[in-house]
Amino acid sequence: MSDMIAKAMAKSNATQLAKRANEIAWISVANFPIQSPETDDTARINRAIASITKGTVLVPDGVYNISGSGVTVPVGINLDMSPEAQFVYTGTGIALTLSGGKNSKHNISKIKKSALAWKTTDSTSTGLRIYHVNHSSITVMSIQDFYTGIELYGDSDSVGTCYNTIILGHIMDNKLGVSFKQSGSGWANGNTFIGGAIRINSNNGGITGTKYIDLSTTGNGNVFTGVNMEGSANEKSVDVLFSNNTFLNCRMELNVGNSWHFRAGSSNNQVIGGYGNNGFDTKQAGNGVRLFLDEGTGNLILGGRGLKLYGDNGSFGGDALVLEGITGGADVLLRGQNFNKQVFSTLNATGVYSFYAGTGKYDATTNPTGQVNPIIRINPTVNGGSIEVGGNSGNDVPTPLFSAYTAARTDLKKTLFNNGGRIAGSYVAMSGATPDVSTSNNFKTNNTSATTITDFNLGTTGQEIIIIGNDTFTTIANNSRIILQGGANVTLKVNDVIKLIKLDGSGVWVETARNIK
Structure with missing residues (x-):
């Protein structure tokens, strides 16, 4: 009887140990060879992942050909790719999906599309999808040539991808560098991206729809710190529709077409600082880096050295800063306790600046629709220079409440700037x-x-x-x-x-x- 009990106990212990080994393990893809009739590495990597329920799957150095629906990493599994391990994806879907779970840690070395095709036929491929992952650490060394490089996704199960720390390396030549997507009531909020570069080479840039960061579908409270955006993207290089996202010390390379785009409905997003000491330095041919403010509210732009603008006639030329009211509003919308009208300026052929308060947009040939009248006009052609504060004439030339010329600058100072203020601008x-x-x-x-x-x-x-x-x-x-x-x-x-x-x-x-x- 005692022998039977001992054997039963030994069998039970062995079962428990085997179960424990299956739950917490280190498994290498090297132990799972390609089996007939398999023609690439997709199935054997997925078999290695499926062989444990909790633990880490190691991917040694080497090139791994991936096809079809790609590789999926479920809850409880960490993926650890060696520095020289590379997934080469030949399909049109998702190369690698990190699916669900929290407190996980993934090291992604290199994922590359077999051929860059998003300029012609590819409109669906994704290098890395982060799906319902929370409170996790993800390092991504390189993703290249996909329609979407990295996608953070939440779906209709009211589940999101949130509170992750994602360390970036080189996100290269993807039509969308980092994109936030949802279906139904899902979300992708509160994630932090650190360092690295999102780049679109000049031979791939300038194509409609290319973006470094796409927050036009979902995404609130995400933080990008020290992320470099390089090369030539299109008009909406950073496209934001949602709220409370922060871009801290990020660099937007100075190429024509690159822009920060805050759509109508966006609010309380912050762009603070910039690469090196330039901040938002627009010294570039044409318009340089542009800001689009569509009527979003509370969006804050602070350059590394204030806002450094160039609009000279030298080799860089062009407009220093272009603020476009896409929805038909004014170029610049100023709001305050005592100031709720749109303010915009014009410059005529003789060098006269006029500043208007109204509801329309100046079209360079007629007065702005709904304009009150010029509130200030600066005229360098009269008596060595004058400033006029407009009355109620209702036309392009103000009926002055007062008119100040060179000889009367003291009166102008006391009347126009009664709080001791001065005209802001260049030195x-x-x-x-x-x-x-x-x-x-x-x-x-x-x-x-x-x-x-x-x-x-x-x-x-x-x-x-x-x-x-x-x-x-x-x-x-x-x-x-x-x-x-x-x-x-x-x-x-x-x-x-x-x-x-x-x-x-x-x-x-x-x-x-x-x-x-």
Whole structure:
């Protein structure tokens, strides 16, 4: 009797051990050869995955030919591809699907379409689909030549793909680099993408519908950190319809056609910073990087160094920044507690700028539909320059509430900028011993011979000015009108910076900061 009990116990223990080995295991695809009549590696990789219910499947270095419905990794299984392992996909569906589960960890080395065909016949292939995966870590080294490179998918089961950390390598020459998709009430929210590059080479770019990141179908609260978008995509390079997505220190390469596109209905998305020190640097032939603001609300754009724009007539030329009201609204929509009208500007052939408040869009030949009248007109052709604030004439030339010319700049300053503000924009040239600071807060020196500044003319109490050295002839004196740090004069070199504020009462200018080489 005791022998029978011992044998039964041994058999039970062996069963439990076998079951445990099946549940938590490391299995290599190398142990599963191709079987007749199989002609590629699809079935043997799926057999290796199916051989365990919990654990990690190792894919050694080598090229693996994948076809048909591809490889699917179910709940409980981690896929670990060696650095030189590559899936080459010949089908039109999905090469690799990570399906379901949470707290998983996947290392995807290389997935490549056998031939790039999305420019002609391929409109369905996907390199990697992340389907209902949550709270997981996924590293993707390379995906290339698919219609969709990486797809995050949620379906009608009210289940989503969310809260994952995805480390990117090189996502190359896919029509859609990273795309968020749903059916029914599914979602793809709260995922974080780190680093890497999403690239479309110039010979594949410029085709209608190419995008680096596609958030036009679903996707809220996703974060992209340090992702580089390179090459030539089409008009909607980053296409956003949903909300609360953040792009932090991402680079959009400066190619014509690349753009940040925030659609009507998008809200509270943030684009902050940029690659290197350029931020949103539009120095490129044609229009450079464009922003489309379709009437989304609360979308925030902050460049790495503010918003760095170029609109010169030099080798780069073109428009510095194009803001297009796609749905027929104004070029720029400004909203605030006391300001709810659209504001847009025009420039006529003689160099006169007119700023309108209204409901229509200026068409360069007639007044804007629904415009009130010009609220401000800047005319460089009258008496050396004038600013007029419009009345109610109802036509293109305002009936001035007041008209300020060169000789009346002090009155203009007090009337138009009663809070001490100044016209924002590029730096104003500063020259002479007592330069005028009434028109701006930002200046660059422009002296052609040795000049010592002894005071700043027409400043107001509390005004702060920034002066950047743009020559080697300018010295700022330390005297009874200007108090400098260290009590000594300072001679500015090119790109030196000094900041001063005008004090109340005494009217003395006091240095508050400097960056002197």
